[in-house]
Ligand code: FES
């Protein structure tokens with residue numbers, strides 16, 4: 001079994017090289033020692049000289065504002081734009097009818113069965129399916145005027161019943177799409193667990209969990225500026241993670257050759273998955289710009305973002321876990337009803353939850369059933385973690401439940417069940433191949449850094465003494481897919497050019513929204529070539545400069561894009577040697593052959609342009625981690641105090657420890673937000689209840705717990721660079737660790753995310769009721 | 773649209789004579805008519821602090837102040853911090869301590885800290901006051917630790 005796994009992985013590995021190129025020897029640059037680089041991005045960003053979409057000064061630019069549904073579900077009877085058109089400064093006001101013969105459809109991320117039958121029009125045609133759905137657009141001389149116009153549009157909607165909960169929607173007679181079930185896809189992973197396994201088990205525990213809807217909330221909301229060029233081309237400036245996909249989607253909508261569209265990502269104010277799609281507003285703004293022959297910009301405002309931008313998570317989960325009397329896990333069954341919102345645009349996300357169901361444990365029987373369901377709420381699409389935090393949460397809470405039932409230490413229970421290092425590559429019962437892992441080592445380090453034994457002792461002391469706030473310790477272990485499994489996207493393009501003066505330009509198809517690529521990737525190329533880093537410039541996020549690319553999402557940039565650049569640099573060395581002649585040697589940017597030494601720049605000046613390019617394929621990898629949280633709960637006020645949080649992450653080889661830690665820290669704080677504060681609540685009528693950042697709470701510095709980061713390094717066996725991904729781990733490991741700690745403190749397993757004071761008070765009341 | 777009012781804004785020591793509608797907020801006028809786009813808008817409703825500028829030395833959320841209210845007052849934005857080609861020490865510290873990733877919240881944090889700590893550096897030595905100050909602004913990328921370290925580095929906590 002193991003051998004088959006490796007073959008499968010290797011088959012897709014490797015750089016697609018020009019036919020005549022020589023095989024290269026693989027060298028990993030001095031990567032294990034942290035580089036601790038100063039960030040190149042900062043010079044412009046700390047002085048206010050960064051250029052985000054909203055900062056670009058384009059003469060004659062118009063601003064767009066959208067009119068959105070205030071009704072969760074209904075038939076769209078009439079839209080009257082006449083008063084908007086008459087508003088001073090308004091240039092155009094459009095409904096779906098003005099978009100041309102075919103209303104553009106919002107492209108799905110990945111086709112799933114059933115998504116094509118439930119199309120998402122860019123502007124509502126005859127039905128609205130969530131509050132915030134775009135109905136009309138108004139363009140004006142600036143945003144104030146466009147918003148005046150949008151306020152003047154009159155919309156008439158005949159309400160229909162709302163469907164807020166995916167479980168209820170699945171069973172409801174009310175259909176969001178006439179004649180079609182509200183269940184879009186019904187997926188199964190692994191074989192159903194035989195009845196006899198449940199019967200034979202010494203213990204079976206069951207947990208029911210709710211994953212709230214989260215709003216990704218990058219500090220810069222979505223932003224796009226479409227500029228029609230005089231030569232018939234179109235430039236699109238956008239805050240985005242996947243510019244090539246956006247280019248291709250826009251070209252498909254316009255029926256254009258993609259070469260006519262140049263997508264440029266300037267500085268981006270964060271993404272976290274929420275800027276990886278092609279959204280309704282983008283399609284509309286592009287059409288407006290082309291029709292009017294003028295630049296049109298759309299800057300989403302925060303209220304709009306909370307209402308209408310894609311959200312994350314949103315699952316109802318049920319987990320059953322069986323074990324023998326020694327705590328060896330026998331079977332796991334996961335059932336998910338995933339809420340995809342009004343249209344199944346991001347319906348592939350919950351598939352990850354099912355595929356990953358086994359977690360880090362060697363459970364022999366694992367089965368998952370995942371239904372994706374439409375509801376009358378905003379769309380859910382990938383948000384940092386995208387399916388993985390949901391899976392890990394469901395499993396890790398249930399593992400703690402099992403530990404309680406068995407009266408076993410939760411760390412010991414985990415230890416007994418981890419997939420051991422020698423079992424890799426490991427195929428899980430749900431058909432997933434894990435490349436490598438040393439889970440127990442991560443667990444040991446996390447327990448040590450947290451001083452686990454001390455806190456268990458303190459907990460015992462408090463329980464015996466009584467009086468003090470109850471204290472709890474929570475664990476979470478996870479393996480996280482980084483990179484992508486589908487062959488077309490398990491790869492990245494990279495190129496390196498050397499100018500006659502010696503300047504090196506590295507290009508890659510990833511696209512940073514704050515992840516320090518300019519710094520780290522340029523350094524990676526410089527170190528591989530052995531030239532000073534100041535000689536190397538990185539270019540990404542411009543489809544005219546970078547002809548193809550997959551982008552930055554799924555924790556893939558260093559693992560795949562970094563590997564592509566590394567390989568390209570090695571190829572460049574081979575190319576330089578080939579040109580220098582037989583027996584050439586290369587060191588530190590200088591190639592020597594036949595007693596003659598030349599720099600890369602001199603070589604480039606001597607003949608053909610010195611350039612390599614190619615596509616590097618790298619299979620998905622599995623980063624992993626062990627997190628520990630220690631909490632005490634103020635039972636009077638219901639407030640959770642996180643006393644200690646330890647995050648041990650293994651993301652393979654780390655190029656720059658500090659920049660990896662930046663990612664982990666940021667994600668941990670988002671995970672803390674998910675655990676304690678964040679939820680977009682909908683009332684029973686389907687109306688979202690948080691309209692601003694006082695209603696949707698993000699962590700501030702005041703809520704930060706003492707955080708200790710630790711690392712182990714298990715290199716990615718399938719790339720020369722050895723890196724796995726790291727961008728999402730923090731918000732995968734943190735919520736289950738914190739919630740498990742609170743459950744441990746309160747002894748009340750029914751608690752649900754987020755652990756607001758109200759929720760904790762409910763749990764305390766439940767506990768007290770139980771005691772009496 | 774109501775008629776514009778002519779006002780003079782003094783930003784980073786330079787006078788800008790602009791005509792603005794009374795309803796326009798200071799942030800939009802700084803970014804638009806004055807062309808100073810370093811000030812960012814993260815929420816436009818007074819919560820995130822990305823738009824923080826100094827008005828007569830005090831930190832102000834420029835999305836909550838009308839431009840006409842700022843007429844005749846001394847305004848400082850992130851563009852005006854560097855003096856004689858040298859960065860403000862806190863700008864340098866932010867970079868050195870990885871106090872930013874995407875950079876969208878950065879101008880707001882920089883102006884918040886410079887406004888408060890240049891006047892009273894002792895805040896850096898009092899963790900509670902420092903947390904209270906930094907809690908006024910939101911960052912979604914960094915997890916804040918680098919920002920805190922940057923304050924300590926620049927103001928000797
Ligand atoms: S933009 Fe002013 S406080 Fe958020």
Ligand code: FES
Pocket residue numbers: 219269270514871872873874875876877878910911912913914
């Ligand atoms: S650095 Fe991105 S929001 Fe703070």
